[in-house]
């Protein structure tokens with residue numbers, strides 16, 4: 546049906562979530578590989594501290610990750626995530642198990658960028674799911690995991706460089722002592738959050 550008279554077009558509102566809203570990555574993109582270590586006992590605490598295996602993040606972090614994923618998929622890789630948003634209550638639990646700020650951010654202080662939904666721990670996998678050799682595993686505490694440690698095979702250095710390049714281009718900053726940790730460069734102020742991790746939770 547044609548509309549003959551000239552009417553003012555309505556302004557189309559952006560109806561997506563706010564940048565700072567906590568959302569589930571898989572609701573926006575299902576091409577990521579999830580291997581959420583803290584929902585299992587395969588982590589440095591040797592016990593599961595997450596009540597479910599969900600990757601929740603601030604919406605702006607999700608948008609950045611989708612951009613990074615496009616960069617890597619064009620090159621035959623995709624991102625595999627080990628950790629996303631971590632509720633502050635879990636940060637307390639981790640601190641109770643291991644109260645050592647070399648390994649766990651003290652929840653009484655500023656906490657971690659993971660508590661704000663801005664940080665991700667990740668690596669690259671091939672299209673058939675094989676992890677690229679990054680020289681150490683996730684959560685390896687030692688200088689071999691540092692970005693400035695270069696006494697590693699060329700392929701490892703190239704793999705780390707590829708991850709860093711794609712993540713930086715998508716708006717993330719690397720972390721000097723952990724090749725797997727990236728933080729989204731946000732212009733918003735966040736407080737450590739206690740947004741529930743699981744879709745269905747009991748209080």
Ligand SMILES: [Zn+2]
Nearest residue numbers: 664665666726
């Ligand atoms: Zn991290």
